[in-house]
Amino acid sequence: MSATLADAVRITLVPSPACHFCEDAEQALADLAATFTFELEIVPIDSTRGARLVAEHRPALNPLVLVDGAYFSAGRLPRKKLAKLLTARGAALAPAEAGRG
Secondary structure, three states: OOOOOOOOEEEEEEOOOOOHHHHHHHHHHHHHOOOEOEEEEEOOOOOHHHHHHHHHHOOOOOOEEEEOOEEEEEOOOOHHHHHHHHHHOOOEOOHHHHOOO
């Protein structure tokens, strides 16, 4: 059964320019999208909303990553931890869906 958009896990990425952890996180999320279904929103750190999120969550490093609006990580994205969370939330694609690309 596919999750509806309303049921989808929402991941918010707040990257900064010229940040290798940010580039790595974007690539990791693209890779995870082949196995999991989630809604990804990229909010530039220099936007009004990005600045507000950084002020609210005070990450030690960039990028800031939120899952369903809650702090998940800052700095290098913990891929295994995120995959485990997505699995627990039922975001894994069905085998037939995962093979599409």
